[in-house]
Amino acid sequence: MQSLSNRKKVLDQKPLNFWERMYLPAIARGLGITIRHFFKPKATYKYPEVERPYSKNFRGQHSLKRDEAGRERCTACGLCALSCPAEAITMISAERKKGEEHLYREEKYAAVYEINMLRCIFCGLCEEACPKEAIFLDGSHVPPEQLRKDFIYGKDKLVEPRFEYKKEKEITA
Amino acid sequence: MESALLVEKTILVVAVFAITLFIAMYSTLVERKVAGFMQARFGPDRAGPFGILQPLCDGGKFFFKEEIIPAGAHKFLFIMGPTVAMFTACISSAVIPWGQELTIGERVIRLQVADINVGVLYMFGVVALGVYGIMIGGWASNNKYSLMGAVRAASQSISYEIGMGLSLIALLMVTGSLSLREIVAQQEGFVNWNIWVQPLGFLIFLVCAFAECNRVPFDLAECETELIGGYNVEYSSMKLAFYMFAEYINMFVSSSLMAALYFGGYNFPFMYDLGLSQNWITIIGVLVFFAKILAFIFFFMWIRWTVPRFRYDQLMNLGWKVLIPLAVVNIVLTGIVTIVKDTYF
Numbered sequence: 001m002q003s004l005s006n007r008k009k010v011l012d013q014k015p016l017n018f019w020e021r022m023y024l025p026a027i028a029r030g031l032g033i034t035i036r037h038f039f040k041p042k043a044t045y046k047y048p049e050v051e052r053p054y055s056k057n058f059r060g061q062h063s064l065k066r067d068e069a070g071r072e073r074c075t076a077c078g079l080c081a082l083s084c085p086a087e088a089i090t091m092i093s094a095e096r097k098k099g100e101e102h103l104y105r106e107e108k109y110a111a112v113y114e115i116n117m118l119r120c121i122f123c124g125l126c127e128e129a130c131p132k133e134a135i136f137l138d139g140s141h142v143p144p145e146q147l148r149k150d151f152i153y154g155k156d157k158l159v160e161p162r163f164e165y166k167k168e169k170e171i172t173a
Numbered sequence: 174m175e176s177a178l179l180v181e182k183t184i185l186v187v188a189v190f191a192i193t194l195f196i197a198m199y200s201t202l203v204e205r206k207v208a209g210f211m212q213a214r215f216g217p218d219r220a221g222p223f224g225i226l227q228p229l230c231d232g233g234k235f236f237f238k239e240e241i242i243p244a245g246a247h248k249f250l251f252i253m254g255p256t257v258a259m260f261t262a263c264i265s266s267a268v269i270p271w272g273q274e275l276t277i278g279e280r281v282i283r284l285q286v287a288d289i290n291v292g293v294l295y296m297f298g299v300v301a302l303g304v305y306g307i308m309i310g311g312w313a314s315n316n317k318y319s320l321m322g323a324v325r326a327a328s329q330s331i332s333y334e335i336g337m338g339l340s341l342i343a344l345l346m347v348t349g350s351l352s353l354r355e356i357v358a359q360q361e362g363f364v365n366w367n368i369w370v371q372p373l374g375f376l377i378f379l380v381c382a383f384a385e386c387n388r389v390p391f392d393l394a395e396c397e398t399e400l401i402g403g404y405n406v407e408y409s410s411m412k413l414a415f416y417m418f419a420e421y422i423n424m425f426v427s428s429s430l431m432a433a434l435y436f437g438g439y440n441f442p443f444m445y446d447l448g449l450s451q452n453w454i455t456i457i458g459v460l461v462f463f464a465k466i467l468a469f470i471f472f473f474m475w476i477r478w479t480v481p482r483f484r485y486d487q488l489m490n491l492g493w494k495v496l497i498p499l500a501v502v503n504i505v506l507t508g509i510v511t512i513v514k515d516t517y518f
Binding site: 027030031033034035037038040042043044046 | 475480
């Protein structure tokens with residue numbers, strides 16, 4: 001039958017000729033290859049000293065973002081939890097009180113927001129689903145833990161650290 | 174005078190022993206380094222700069238491992254195995270001429286522990302003994318894999334000893350002496366090296382040396398993929414380390430033997446034309462000899478990470494059907510050439 005891919009190769013196994021049966025030329029060629037590899041640059045990253053660069057579209061640990069005024073963007077709509085194919089996200093919403101305007105951008109916010117890092121498959125669907133641009137998988141690897149419960153990350157680990165924003169005082173005032 | 178000789182020889186023996194062990198110790202590191210470099214990695218480099226403390230760590234670890242003697246094992250022979258392997262590996266360095274002569278004051282010191290006139294034979298005998306360590310250990314373990322490894326080692330080393338001996342006979346026809354000192358002394362300079370008159374003999378000797386040392390591609394005695402470690406499956410702790418160490422010492426000794434027999438030993442080109450004093454020639458000669466040995470050790474490792482293991486029938490075919498006939502042909506050719514040279518030139 002005709003090959004459609006044109007990549008089919010017929011294996012032809014001729015008996016070895018004298019030169020090939022001597023082994024030595026082949027061994028010499030092999031030695032040449034290994035010695036070339038000996039002097040080639042090495043693929044190893046010497047880890048603690050040199051870190052391996054991540055790819056641009058690497059999806060790591062989640063972080064919950066703040067807006068330019070330092071307020072949490074998440075409004076606890078639950079779309080991320082809904083989109084999550086691994087059911088890793090859960091949250092409890094709460095209503096913003098008076099005087100908390102400098103903490104939460106919307107009137108509703110996530111009082112508890114938990115991601116189970118053992119369930120998470122780092123697909124990035126939560127990131128896509130979020131209408132508020134509040135969650136991004138832009139961290140590094142999830143570090144190892146001793147206990148399963150420590151892999152359930154709460155807001156303390158997820159929310160971006162708060163920077164000193166200039167506008168913050170204006171909003172409170 | 175006699176006590177001075179005793180002191181001299183004692184120092185020499187201790188020095189040779191120490192150097193042998195030191196080189197064997199660092200061969201383990203170098204082997205792993207070479208393996209790494211040939212596989213695009215760095216090899217061990219965490220213990221000290223460039224990993225130079227790695228052998229010490231390995232040794233320390235071996236010391237603290239649990240010593241296990243299997244219930245079904247023959248206890249005495251089980252301990253004898255690695256001991257014999259180590260012992261035979263160590264005594265073989267006695268006849269190797271490390272250098273010419275050092276003159277200190279009145280005294281002329283020959284840098285060789287024992288200049289016996291049958292040095293090559295002694296060497297050959299000791300190398301043949303080497304397999305007993307593996308055989309005894311493999312048999313005493315009372316484990317089928319060990320036994321298979323031991324049997325393989327025994328038949329392999331017997332097969333290859335013949336090829337080795339025959340290739341040496343051709344060499345002895347050229348040199349006319351069994352004393353290693355004499356053989357090395359004949360190869361003065363560069364053009365007199367035996368490799369130029371015995372290239373085929375050297376090739377056979379090289380292949381047989383690989384087989385005698387149980388090195389890849391002839392490491393069927395330990396063959397991890399088939400025999401999960403072969404003769405040393407049941408060994409642990411320092412006994413296992415002894416076996417591994419003996420292998421590296423054997424490698425060192427056979428490297429030095431090849432350097433001495435075929436590559437001029439301590440001789441180096443233009444050694445008498447540079448106007449150096451005898452002591453300096455000797456010292457440089459020793460360094461040159463060690464450079465040659467280290468080059469051979471590197472070659473052993475280079476081969477190890479290049480050539481895959483032979484199948485057992487291939488090994489036997491190579492030994493009996495290729496190397497031995499070739500060695501015989503080599504003897505005949507050497508004989509003809511010698512006679513032609515003597516009669517017509």
